[in-house]
Amino acid sequence: MAQSTFxxxxxxxxxxxxxxxxxxxxxxxxxxxxGMRHASTLGIVPELWVGDFDSTDDALLATFAxxxxxxxxxxxxxxxxxxxxxxxxxxxxTSLIFAGALGGTRSDHAFLHLLRAVAIAExxxxxxMTSGEEEAYPLLPGAREIDLPKGSLFSILGLSAxxxxxxxxxxxxxxGFALPFGSSRTISNIAEGPVRFSLxxxxxxxxxxxxxxxxx
Numbered sequence: 001m002a003q004s005t006f007x008x009x010x011x012x013x014x015x016x017x018x019x020x021x022x023x024x025x026x027x028x029x030x031x032x033x034x035g036m037r038h039a040s041t042l043g044i045v046p047e048l049w050v051g052d053f054d055s056t057d058d059a060l061l062a063t064f065a066x067x068x069x070x071x072x073x074x075x076x077x078x079x080x081x082x083x084x085x086x087x088x089x090x091x092x093x094t095s096l097i098f099a100g101a102l103g104g105t106r107s108d109h110a111f112l113h114l115l116r117a118v119a120i121a122e123x124x125x126x127x128x129m130t131s132g133e134e135e136a137y138p139l140l141p142g143a144r145e146i147d148l149p150k151g152s153l154f155s156i157l158g159l160s161a162x163x164x165x166x167x168x169x170x171x172x173x174x175x176g177f178a179l180p181f182g183s184s185r186t187i188s189n190i191a192e193g194p195v196r197f198s199l200x201x202x203x204x205x206x207x208x209x210x211x212x213x214x215x216x
Contacts, residue, residue: 005027005028005093006028006088006096007096007097007099008029008084008096008101009035009100010098010099010109011034011100012106013102013103014038014100014131016041019210020130024097028091029047030047031050031051031064031067032050032051032080032083032084033050033051033052033053033055034056034060035099036049036056036067040063045064047068048067048069049064049069050069050071050072050080051080052076052080053069053071070083082116093125095127096120096125097128098128099132101113101117101136102130103134114129117129117205121140122203133209134207135207136205137205138203140199140203143196143198143199144198145197147194148193148208148210149191149193149211150192151191152190152210152215153189153191153209154170155189155206155207156189156197156206157207158179158203158204159204161178161202162177162199162201163178163199163202164178164198164199164201165179165197166196169191169195169196172190176200188215
């Protein structure tokens with residue numbers, strides 16, 4: 001099966017960086033409502049624009065008038081972002097990037113994006129959330145490696161109690177650690193380069209700040 005990454009443009013903060021440009025290379029794009037404003041920043045034209053368009057002004061509509069639109073009522077049972085994900089999956093997405101998923105004025109949406117990404121990863125679809133300056137990755141049972149610059153900050157936020165948590169190539173490594181739910185033990189670690197994570201049970205999110213070298 002051919003690999004197909006889709007990037008969902010969301011309404012949070014987004015800064016164009018070299019790392020972000022590399023992550024988005026070769027991706028297809030779907031915009032969710034006001035997330036379309038990031039298309040100009042990224043220099044791309046999405047193949048689809050979905051939402052109730054309550055956070056899209058006339059100027060943005062005019063700028064991207066040629067992009068096919070799917071309009072939904074404001075009173076609906078899913079967010080614009082979730083509708084965009086469904087459209088990406090229907091078009092054959094094998095991995096997802098949520099650009100503009102973090103920050104912004106709606107913390108409820110930002111928290112939901114974190115939860116949705118974990119749920120999507122549990123269904124077997126890799127997901128990355130990014131603001132360009134900050135990234136979030138689901139951490140589920142198994143192992144994974146994230147390429148982080150030496151000296152950059154990262155944290156692990158447990159969405160449940162975690163067991164068998166190991167962190168390698170970090171200033172504060174762990175080996176088979178049991179992390180209680182709500183613990184701050186895994187906040188503000190420092191990468192020594194690509195960091196390897198493994199987990200026996202539980203759900204978590206890795207929050208990384210690849211351009212924050214304050215720990216170097």
